[in-house]
Amino acid sequence: xxxxxxxxxxxxxxxxxxxxxxxxxxxxxxxxxxxxxxxxxxxxxxxxxxxxxxxxxxxxxxxxxxxxxxxxxxxxxxxxxxxxxxxxxxxxxxxxxxxxxxxxxxxxxxxxxxxxxxxxxxxxxxxxxxxxxxxxxxxxxxxxxxxxxxxxxxxxxxxxxxxxxxxxxxxxxxxxxxxxxxxxxxxxxxxxxxxxxxxxxxxxxxxxxxxxxxxxxxxxxxxxxxxxxxxxxxxxxxxxxxxxxxxxxxxxxxxxxxxxxxxxxxxxxxxxxxxxxxxxxxxxxxxxxxxxxx
Numbered sequence: 506x507x508x509x510x511x512x513x514x515x516x517x518x519x520x521x522x523x524x525x526x527x528x529x530x531x532x533x534x535x536x537x538x539x540x541x542x543x544x545x546x547x548x549x550x551x552x553x554x555x556x557x558x559x560x561x562x563x564x565x566x567x568x569x570x571x572x573x574x575x576x577x578x579x580x581x582x583x584x585x586x587x588x589x590x591x592x593x594x595x596x597x598x599x600x601x602x603x604x605x606x607x608x609x610x611x612x613x614x615x616x617x618x619x620x621x622x623x624x625x626x627x628x629x630x631x632x633x634x635x636x637x638x639x640x641x642x643x644x645x646x647x648x649x650x651x652x653x654x655x656x657x658x659x660x661x662x663x664x665x666x667x668x669x670x671x672x673x674x675x676x677x678x679x680x681x682x683x684x685x686x687x688x689x690x691x692x693x694x695x696x697x698x699x700x701x702x703x704x705x706x707x708x709x710x711x712x713x714x715x716x717x718x719x720x721x722x723x724x725x726x727x728x729x730x731x732x733x734x735x736x737x738x739x740x741x742x743x744x745x746x747x748x749x750x751x752x753x754x755x756x757x758x759x760x761x762x763x764x765x766x767x768x769x770x771x772x773x774x775x776x777x778x779x780x781x782x783x784x785x786x787x788x789x790x791x792x793x794x795x796x797x798x799x
Contacts, residue, residue, distance in 0.1 A: 542592025
């Protein structure tokens with residue numbers, strides 16, 4: 506694969522300092538763990554800022570961003586991002602102190618807080634890596650927003666989700682576009698109005714989750730299976746599939762131009778080095794080079 510020239514960005518580069526979350530890297534897999542377990546990983550300004558910085562750092566060192574499997578040191582660029590939480594609950598939503606302060610802030614100050622939250626959700630939604638979340642306990646409000654931005658969700662059987670904002674007389678507006686895309690118009694409207702908790706079984710049924718495990722101890726085996734599946738797929742194809750979805754989400758032109766775009770994109774990918782390698786390896790009955798380098 507052709508290197509894009511961003512040789513100043515390496516996996517061994519200095520990582521952002523964090524107090525409320527932890528990032529570990531194993532080969533092409535980065536894991537970010539929310540670590541405010543004493544307050545059920547509630548989102549305060551510091552945690553939000555730390556998550557944004559880690560998402561930027563991992564994006565810049567991803568295969569999708571660099572169009573290469575390795576940096577100039579030979580270390581693997583990132584292909585998968587796992588989001589998890591320490592403690593009993595995944596994320597209880599906005600920190601109570603931050604919510605209390607909102608009542609005394611001006612409209613513009615509250616707008617800036619919301620803008621920061623949107624940057625977090627958008628950075629996760631549009632991240633070039635394949636993103637996986639493991640959900641235990643509850644994911645409420647902004648916690649459910651994080652879940653909605655992920656590509657693959659593994660829920661513990663006893664865990665619950667809720668768009669809980671209406672219980673406080675507010676709306677899930679900032680997380681709304683991401684939840685809407687995840688579960689569709691009808692379910693988003695219903696859950697936004699009810700603001701009640703959704704079981705893991707219902708989350709699976711409506712598309713909020715992708716699989717359920719009996720207990721937290723089972724997360725790792727499920728993670729390993731989905732990671733193996735992702736790693737067997739063309740790394741740029743994974744990133745480009747996400748970009749394609751974003752384009753479809755935002756398409757506001759006529760259908761004929763959309764059809765032309767898809768024809769052009771298909772031709773582009775078939776002619777790419779990765780596309781040629783994938784087709785050649787299939788015809789020659791061998792593994793593609795993105796597998797042989799692991």
